[in-house]
Amino acid sequence: GENVEQHPSTLSVQEGDSAVIKCTYSDSASNYFPWYKQELGKGPQLIIDIRSNVGEKKDQRIAVTLNKTAKHFSLHITETQPEDSAVYFCAALTTSGTYKYIFGTGTRLKVLA
Amino acid sequence: KAGVTQTPRYLIKTRGQQVTLSCSPISGHRSVSWYQQTPGQGLQFLFEYFSETQRNKGNFPGRFSGRQFSNSRSEMNVSTLELGDSALYLCASSLGTVSYNEQFFGPGTRLTVL
Numbered sequence: 375g376e377n378v379e380q381h382p383s384t385l386s387v388q389e390g391d392s393a394v395i396k397c398t399y400s401d402s403a404s405n406y407f408p409w410y411k412q413e414l415g416k417g418p419q420l421i422i423d424i425r426s427n428v429g430e431k432k433d434q435r436i437a438v439t440l441n442k443t444a445k446h447f448s449l450h451i452t453e454t455q456p457e458d459s460a461v462y463f464c465a466a467l468t469t470s471g472t473y474k475y476i477f478g479t480g481t482r483l484k485v486l487a
Numbered sequence: 488k489a490g491v492t493q494t495p496r497y498l499i500k501t502r503g504q505q506v507t508l509s510c511s512p513i514s515g516h517r518s519v520s521w522y523q524q525t526p527g528q529g530l531q532f533l534f535e536y537f538s539e540t541q542r543n544k545g546n547f548p549g550r551f552s553g554r555q556f557s558n559s560r561s562e563m564n565v566s567t568l569e570l571g572d573s574a575l576y577l578c579a580s581s582l583g584t585v586s587y588n589e590q591f592f593g594p595g596t597r598l599t600v601l
Contacts, residue, residue: 417592
């Protein structure tokens with residue numbers, strides 16, 4: 375079945391450093407890839423997304439890249455701050471049969487002050 | 488604009504009981520999707536409702552059901568609860584069906600089955 379692999383599961387960085395989270399998807403028909411940030415006690419919040427016709431998208435300190443050939447997409451956070459600490463999920467919208475989001479297993483990011 | 492709201496936020500039930508969770512989408516949004524989030528399985532898709540019709544369904548047993556009302560509010564029901572149903576249940580709303588629109592999550596309902 376469709377799946378999304380996400381790495382690493384935990385990531386600790388020093389404040390000001392960059393963080394990179396990587397995901398690989400299996401359904402080549404997937405065409406939309408959102409990233410969510412989930413803080414304790416809250417639901418996931420959309421932070422950036424990318425569609426399959428775009429290779430890269432940037433929003434201030436956050437960027438996402440997509441390699442359709444390799445079925446990889448990555449989240450890049452630059453100049454990390456303590457408030458970036460949270461669990462980050464990648465997802466892929468699968469369009470084979472049922473339209474649904476397949477989520478990665480999450481990355482717990484800790485930004486050390 | 489108010490976000491997605493879910494009630495109740497916390498719920499404790501015992502095995503064999505049934506439970507109903509409620510989700511109110513963002514005003515104007517017509518699609519509501521439900522997810523189960525557990526530490527072991529992550530976020531798993533349950534079903535999506537659009538204009539009172541179930542559009543898509545995940546791989547969950549028939550004990551999990553849902554419905555959507557004409558005002559787009561949605562309810563999810565789980566019958567004959569099992570210990571493994573303990574999870575955070577999230578709903579997400581979209582302007583249209585998930586196939587074309589980004590979705591926004593509510594804070595979730597934490598269900599504990601004893």
